[in-house]
Amino acid sequence: VTLSAPAMRSLIEKKRAGLEHSREEIEALVGAFTRGEIDDAPVAAWLMAVCVTGMTLAETAHLTAAMAASGDTLTWGDASVVDKHSTGGVGDAVTLVAVPLAAEAGAKVAKLSGRALGHTGGTLDKLECIPGLRVDLGLEEFKSQVLRVGCAVAAATASLAPADKKFYALRDRTATIASVPLIAASILSKKIAGGAPAIVLDVKHGTGAFMKTPAEAEELGRVMRDVGERLGKRVRVVLTDMNEPLADSVGDALELDEALAALSGGGSPRLRSVAHAIAAAMLECAGLKSGIPHLGPEAFAKFVEMAAAQGGRLDEFDRAFKPARFIAAPSSGYVQRIDPRTLGELVAASKAGLPIEQARRTGLRLRKRTGDKVERGEPVIDVFETGAPILDLERLAASVTIGADPPASRQLVRALA
Amino acid sequence: VTLSAPAMRSLIEKKRAGLEHSREEIEALVGAFTRGEIDDAPVAAWLMAVCVTGMTLAETAHLTAAMAASGDTLTWGDASVVDKHSTGGVGDAVTLVAVPLAAEAGAKVAKLSGRALGHTGGTLDKLECIPGLRVDLGLEEFKSQVLRVGCAVAAATASLAPADKKFYALRDRTATIASVPLIAASILSKKIAGGAPAIVLDVKHGTGAFMKTPAEAEELGRVMRDVGERLGKRVRVVLTDMNEPLADSVGDALELDEALAALSGGGSPRLRSVAHAIAAAMLECAGLKSGIPHLGPEAFAKFVEMAAAQGGRLDEFDRAFKPARFIAAPSSGYVQRIDPRTLGELVAASKAGLPIEQARRTGLRLRKRTGDKVERGEPVIDVFETGAPILDLERLAASVTIGADPPASRQLVRALA
Numbered sequence: 001v002t003l004s005a006p007a008m009r010s011l012i013e014k015k016r017a018g019l020e021h022s023r024e025e026i027e028a029l030v031g032a033f034t035r036g037e038i039d040d041a042p043v044a045a046w047l048m049a050v051c052v053t054g055m056t057l058a059e060t061a062h063l064t065a066a067m068a069a070s071g072d073t074l075t076w077g078d079a080s081v082v083d084k085h086s087t088g089g090v091g092d093a094v095t096l097v098a099v100p101l102a103a104e105a106g107a108k109v110a111k112l113s114g115r116a117l118g119h120t121g122g123t124l125d126k127l128e129c130i131p132g133l134r135v136d137l138g139l140e141e142f143k144s145q146v147l148r149v150g151c152a153v154a155a156a157t158a159s160l161a162p163a164d165k166k167f168y169a170l171r172d173r174t175a176t177i178a179s180v181p182l183i184a185a186s187i188l189s190k191k192i193a194g195g196a197p198a199i200v201l202d203v204k205h206g207t208g209a210f211m212k213t214p215a216e217a218e219e220l221g222r223v224m225r226d227v228g229e230r231l232g233k234r235v236r237v238v239l240t241d242m243n244e245p246l247a248d249s250v251g252d253a254l255e256l257d258e259a260l261a262a263l264s265g266g267g268s269p270r271l272r273s274v275a276h277a278i279a280a281a282m283l284e285c286a287g288l289k290s291g292i293p294h295l296g297p298e299a300f301a302k303f304v305e306m307a308a309a310q311g312g313r314l315d316e317f318d319r320a321f322k323p324a325r326f327i328a329a330p331s332s333g334y335v336q337r338i339d340p341r342t343l344g345e346l347v348a349a350s351k352a353g354l355p356i357e358q359a360r361r362t363g364l365r366l367r368k369r370t371g372d373k374v375e376r377g378e379p380v381i382d383v384f385e386t387g388a389p390i391l392d393l394e395r396l397a398a399s400v401t402i403g404a405d406p407p408a409s410r411q412l413v414r415a416l417a
Numbered sequence: 418v419t420l421s422a423p424a425m426r427s428l429i430e431k432k433r434a435g436l437e438h439s440r441e442e443i444e445a446l447v448g449a450f451t452r453g454e455i456d457d458a459p460v461a462a463w464l465m466a467v468c469v470t471g472m473t474l475a476e477t478a479h480l481t482a483a484m485a486a487s488g489d490t491l492t493w494g495d496a497s498v499v500d501k502h503s504t505g506g507v508g509d510a511v512t513l514v515a516v517p518l519a520a521e522a523g524a525k526v527a528k529l530s531g532r533a534l535g536h537t538g539g540t541l542d543k544l545e546c547i548p549g550l551r552v553d554l555g556l557e558e559f560k561s562q563v564l565r566v567g568c569a570v571a572a573a574t575a576s577l578a579p580a581d582k583k584f585y586a587l588r589d590r591t592a593t594i595a596s597v598p599l600i601a602a603s604i605l606s607k608k609i610a611g612g613a614p615a616i617v618l619d620v621k622h623g624t625g626a627f628m629k630t631p632a633e634a635e636e637l638g639r640v641m642r643d644v645g646e647r648l649g650k651r652v653r654v655v656l657t658d659m660n661e662p663l664a665d666s667v668g669d670a671l672e673l674d675e676a677l678a679a680l681s682g683g684g685s686p687r688l689r690s691v692a693h694a695i696a697a698a699m700l701e702c703a704g705l706k707s708g709i710p711h712l713g714p715e716a717f718a719k720f721v722e723m724a725a726a727q728g729g730r731l732d733e734f735d736r737a738f739k740p741a742r743f744i745a746a747p748s749s750g751y752v753q754r755i756d757p758r759t760l761g762e763l764v765a766a767s768k769a770g771l772p773i774e775q776a777r778r779t780g781l782r783l784r785k786r787t788g789d790k791v792e793r794g795e796p797v798i799d800v801f802e803t804g805a806p807i808l809d810l811e812r813l814a815a816s817v818t819i820g821a822d823p824p825a826s827r828q829l830v831r832a833l834a
Binding site: 005009010012013016039040041042043044045046047048049051052053170173174175176 | 429457460469470592
């Protein structure tokens with residue numbers, strides 16, 4: 001299938017007029033763009049037309065399938081294989097906890113992950129704090145570990161949905177990221193290429209998430225579920241709050257440490273709660289309703305087994321952290337707000353340019369959460385720096401709001417109806 | 418002024434949200450794009466956002482001014498200097514008649530023209546049928562001829578509004594041509610750079626024009642008038658019908674021949690009528706209300722003088738045309754419709770690949786017009802071919818509709834209220 005310049009122009013005109021593309025049209029566009037047969041500029045115009053006039057579920061499914069088919073794909077032949085994805089947040093260490101938890105309860109978890117993006121952390125970066133641990137598993141190695149150990153967390157290779165990578169880079173340059181069908185197709189194309197028959201999607205909403213409101217998250221979740229189902233997948237969507245950091249920790253090694261604590265039943269109750277809900281959704285989605293996920297020594301052992309299978313020497317990971325500084329409550333009262341985006345940005349900015357070992361151990365840990373009562377001068381957030389002070393303490397202090405009354409409580413996690 | 422990638426992204430986001438750009442923002446975008454400092458792709462996304470969300474008159478004026486200022490500009494210091502522009506049609510030989518007519522009545526006509534585009538003819542191509550005639554006048558040569566002879570018709574040089582040329586090429590590739598503010602800015606930027614204080618705009622509507630309905634033409638005309646006035650120009654807009662070819666002739670040499678006839682008071686009454694209205698608007702706009710344009714030997718002489726000033730030897734132009742074939746009325750009745758777009762496309766296709774002299778003399782001449790009564794077998798359109806038959810006679814015949822009753826009459830020309 002090729003796409004001439006006049007044919008591409010017709011596609012743009014059609015989308016600009018808000019008309020629906022056929023499967024053949026979308027396949028031709030994705031194929032020609034991925035092979036470099038059409039320039040970026042007409043595709044950029046088409047993307048903007050999509051942003052403004054939208055796409056139907058059928059079109060979104062065609063786009064997802066075409067991007068998924070643009071590179072290598074995995075097949076499993078095992079109905080209990082499940083993948084998960086989070087739309088990204090701050091202190092979001094859920095994968096590190098939920099994956100071994102679901103695996104321990106019987107699921108085969110084939111998790112393909114990404115790196116840090118903007119103010120959000122990356123699961124791969126956190127995992128790599130374990131000395132020796134490799135995330136660049138080949139597809140066959142990945143598959144074999146999932147079936148043997150019960151879980152693996154690996155980097156999505158360049159050969160997986162290469163069309164999505166090309167589209168994403170162009171969208172980033174042309175302010176066409178924000179579009180529900182384009183976001184849905186981007187996320188799902190990688191999951192479809194990964195081949196798991198069951199997919200759990202953690203769609204976050206709030207100031208630290210891409211989707212600001214529960215309604216926006218619901219819309220994205222609904223589109224992803226419908227599109228996934230059109231493409232033959234079993235999909236569960238969980239909506240979670242991201243108006244404050246999920247875990248108490250923000251920073252690669254600190255989050256890994258807290259995830260390890262959570263696996264044994266410790267750490268922030270918020271992290272445990274969301275990880276438990278996600279693991280339960282994974283089991284249900286994988287058709288294992290009888291499996292009840294349980295945090296404890298077995299779940300921790302499954303993590304150790306997974307890490308070891310990927311070359312990780314967990315006993316060499318130093319879990320002793322000592323805060324260098326802290327910010328104190330400027331007045332007595334209740335914590336009203338801890339802005340997750342600011343915390344994510346501050347940690348990302350502090351890491352930039354540091355040697356990798358120091359960058360990994362840079363971060364924050366909340367000693368108070370939204371709704372907690374504090375006394376003036378009491379520590380609210382601990383700051384972890386391995387060298388000279390680099391974190392902007394003034395901005396960090398400004399990210400916390402203390403008020404006289406306790407704030408209204410927010411629902412942390414709920415399933416999409 | 419430079420424009421970073423994040424700043425460009427912000428501009429796209431702003432326009433996508435339908436917000437108004439400042440003058441500084443538009444100047445930065447036009448400057449950076451024209452100097453090649455930003456890629457085509459983000460500009461393509463911005464153009465599509467403009468197509469869908471529009472631009473205010475202020476933004477359109479900023480865009481027009483920035484594109485006009487991107488290259489050489491002319492200044493006149495004479496209030497009677499006037500320029501004109503037609504949005505393009507079939508058999509549109511108006512410039513060849515109206516320019517000398519207005520000049521003879523006292524205006525100084527500084528007409529910068531273009532080439533054939535798509536199914537529409539180009540004034541420069543028609544003028545060049547005169548042996549020796551040059552249209553590539555330098556800006557100083559152009560200026561001096563206008564002031565000395567009273568008129569000149571020259572090619573807009575590459576140095577005039579180069580930003581518009583770059584934008585237009587990108588719009589053509591990205592299906593972002595159809596946008597009232599972008600069309601208005603493109604047309605006016607060249608007129609503003611040309612420097613005439615008075616501008617007459619012939620906005621055509623109908624099946625052979627870019628604007629299909631009178632309402633669309635009115636909208637474009639109103640925007641161009643308002644933007645021109647914001648930029649300190651006197652502007653008159655004339656709306657003309659393009660639901661059938663304007664002149665009886667379609668084809669470079671045939672149209673030149675008919676224009677010469679019109680200058681002496683002959684040729685198609687439609688061509689004379691529109692040319693007269695345009696010349697009157699030019700005189701009024703140039704502040705010469707007392708000058709009444711009159712077709713006759715003086716107007717013809719002014720054309721001869723202008724052509725000679727540009728090196729043209731009009732006496733060597735062969736005005737003897739002999740039709741090679743014709744299409745006949747398939748039934749008796751009234752001519753309901755003669756599709757101008759088909760005629761324009763057929764002539765353009767027939768010329769393609771021919772030696773230039775043969776291409777120029779290829780064309781059509783209507784022997785019947787919409788509303789005329791015809792008998793079955795009577796010639797409706799004469800076909801002029803200098804070599805082997807190449808024009809698709811079947812498609813030509815299909816462009817003519819004969820019916821039992823006379824069609825409703827249409828207003829040929831009116832001023833924008």
